[in-house]
Amino acid sequence: MDATPDPANKRAKAAGRRPIDELFGAGEGTAASKRVRSSMGRQLFEYVLEKPSEKTATVSGRILIVDNDQLSREILSRNLKREGYAVEMETDGPHALARLGEGAFDLLLWEVSLPTLKGLDLLNRIKKDTALQHIPVVLLSEQTETENVIRCIEAGAEDYLSKPFNPALLKARIRGCMERKALRDQEQRLLATIKTQQERLTNELNEASSYLRSLLPAPCTEPFAIDWRFIPSSELGGDSFGYRWIDDDHFALYLLDVCGHGVGAALLSVAALNVLRSGAMQGTDFRDPSSVLSMMNRTFPMEEQNNRYFTMWYGVYQRSTGKITYASGGHPPALLVSPGEAAPKKLAAKGMMIGGMPGSRYVGQSGEIPPGSRLFLFCDGAYELTTADERAYTYDEFAALLASLPPNIPIDLDQLVAQIRVLNNSKPLDDDLSLITIQF
Amino acid sequence: MELNVIHSDDSYTHIALAGKLDVGGVGEIENKFLGYTAARKKNAVVDISGVNFLGSMGLRIILDAAKSLAREKKQLILLNPQPLVGEVLEASGIGEIVSIQTDAAAAVALAQS
Numbered sequence: 001m002d003a004t005p006d007p008a009n010k011r012a013k014a015a016g017r018r019p020i021d022e023l024f025g026a027g028e029g030t031a032a033s034k035r036v037r038s039s040m041g042r043q044l045f046e047y048v049l050e051k052p053s054e055k056t057a058t059v060s061g062r063i064l065i066v067d068n069d070q071l072s073r074e075i076l077s078r079n080l081k082r083e084g085y086a087v088e089m090e091t092d093g094p095h096a097l098a099r100l101g102e103g104a105f106d107l108l109l110w111e112v113s114l115p116t117l118k119g120l121d122l123l124n125r126i127k128k129d130t131a132l133q134h135i136p137v138v139l140l141s142e143q144t145e146t147e148n149v150i151r152c153i154e155a156g157a158e159d160y161l162s163k164p165f166n167p168a169l170l171k172a173r174i175r176g177c178m179e180r181k182a183l184r185d186q187e188q189r190l191l192a193t194i195k196t197q198q199e200r201l202t203n204e205l206n207e208a209s210s211y212l213r214s215l216l217p218a219p220c221t222e223p224f225a226i227d228w229r230f231i232p233s234s235e236l237g238g239d240s241f242g243y244r245w246i247d248d249d250h251f252a253l254y255l256l257d258v259c260g261h262g263v264g265a266a267l268l269s270v271a272a273l274n275v276l277r278s279g280a281m282q283g284t285d286f287r288d289p290s291s292v293l294s295m296m297n298r299t300f301p302m303e304e305q306n307n308r309y310f311t312m313w314y315g316v317y318q319r320s321t322g323k324i325t326y327a328s329g330g331h332p333p334a335l336l337v338s339p340g341e342a343a344p345k346k347l348a349a350k351g352m353m354i355g356g357m358p359g360s361r362y363v364g365q366s367g368e369i370p371p372g373s374r375l376f377l378f379c380d381g382a383y384e385l386t387t388a389d390e391r392a393y394t395y396d397e398f399a400a401l402l403a404s405l406p407p408n409i410p411i412d413l414d415q416l417v418a419q420i421r422v423l424n425n426s427k428p429l430d431d432d433l434s435l436i437t438i439q440f
Numbered sequence: 441m442e443l444n445v446i447h448s449d450d451s452y453t454h455i456a457l458a459g460k461l462d463v464g465g466v467g468e469i470e471n472k473f474l475g476y477t478a479a480r481k482k483n484a485v486v487d488i489s490g491v492n493f494l495g496s497m498g499l500r501i502i503l504d505a506a507k508s509l510a511r512e513k514k515q516l517i518l519l520n521p522q523p524l525v526g527e528v529l530e531a532s533g534i535g536e537i538v539s540i541q542t543d544a545a546a547a548v549a550l551a552q553s
Contacts, residue, residue: 352533
């Protein structure tokens with residue numbers, strides 16, 4: 001058969017390359033199918049003389065061919081270049097590894113029985129290397145090397161190509177590998193973007209959280225021992241609290257809990273806290289709890305706060321009289337545990353959640369604080385727990401727990417929080433937890 | 441979280457809630473709940489005897505519904521809270537705008553009035 005009008009040869013010539021026939025001699029066989037043999041007589045390449053094929057979608061990618069057989073390398077190289085790939089070649093393992101380390105390859109074609117580094121050894125090596133493990137490896141093998149190939153596929157090889165190479169198969173497999181690689185790369189890029197954004201968000205949340213914490217007062221020992229714990233259920237909590245001297249005689253103590261938690265709750269919490277910290281609001285006497293709650297209710301109507309309300313307890317201790325006055329906007333009562341008293345006293349007051357309804361009334365209450373008393377102020381997250389037997393823990397149980405703490409030993413709040421976690425069946429807390437203790 | 445409709449006509453609405461009215465529970469029924477209460481603009485009885493937990497977000501939708509109805513001169517009537525839920529309602533001060541009843545016939549009569 002005369003193969004002179006071979007279009008592949010024609011195109012090779014036109015492209016300034018040596019025609020295939022010139023490289024390997026006019027192969028025997030038909031015009032449609034020719035087999036190329038190496039000098040050792042081994043069949044290397046079975047090629048179908050190309051019809052002037054319809055152009056397929058453009059492909060690109062950088063491929064490293066590693067084979068100690070020159071003919072095999074060149075045939076692969078020519079075919080792959082024709083497909084639009086950038087091709088580089090190496091003849092031995094160590095050089096190939098060095099080349100891999102230098103640049104970004106999209107695909108590695110590796111002779112499975114390469115004497116200097118066999119396919120399996122290569123895979124064992126690069127799959128442990130985070131910089132290289134993502135590069136797909138396609139093995140080049142003789143048809144007799146099936147066992148070897150299977151072991152390599154099990155070790156993470158992407159695919160294999162049997163010699164002699166079938167051009168159609170070669171094209172399809174390489175394209176498939178490249179497409180999978182492109183998808184994986186895209187996935188990696190997306191993951192990297194997500195990671196970057198997540199880190200940015202975490203940093204911003206941490207910054208916001210540290211700002212919120214910076215607004216909380218430091219624990220103190222004089223004139224009373226005050227300590228607290230604040231454990232948000234997510235990065236940012238909706239609880240906040242404070243205490244301060246209004247004048248030489250009046251000490252204010254407050255805690256507020258915005259409904260829900262997270263960023264939205266925290267923003268309202270901070271806004272409300274800053275009003276209380278400033279202690280300045282025209283027409284409001286900060287020594288009068290009901291006046292403070294009414295002012296807060298006027299200032300933060302839920303319709304203007306993204307439909308969020310908050311509960312709040314506000315108390316004022318008067319040093320000269322030893323009395324406390326307090327009011328509550330839908331907040332759980334503070335708890336007073338006094339020496340010699342059989343039962344703890346709930347400092348409860350009627351009043352609607354802050355921002356819930358315009359014009360709500362907050363009725364102030366008052367009571368004595370006997371010397372040596374302990375006052376506990378907390379949010380509902382401290383006791384709204386689900387016990388191991390799926391039962392809802394109650395305020396009264398929590399009150400009993402607080403009352404049972406030994407009176408002569410300072411309260412270990414970390415231990416108390418640990419106890420609360422155990423009561424919640426050691427599951428993550430659903431809500432923010434804030435707890436303040438004052439030892440009078 | 442479940443929401444069952446017991447009665448709904450031009451005169452009043454009667455629904456029953458069951459489950460945990462926490463953030464997740466609220467998410468499951470919020471639209472439906474507001475649809476049967478605030479949106480219908482009729483007096484509404486909400487049987488909450490099956491609600492075993494009422495969190496702050498649960499209070500919010502009750503408050504939302506009650507306020508919407510109050511603007512239409514209608515009221516929200518909560519029926520038969522379990523003791524712990526009753527305590528939460530009591531502490532929240534929501535009684536200012538919501539009627540809390542323990543007798544179904546009385547609650548329905550109130551809704552029909």
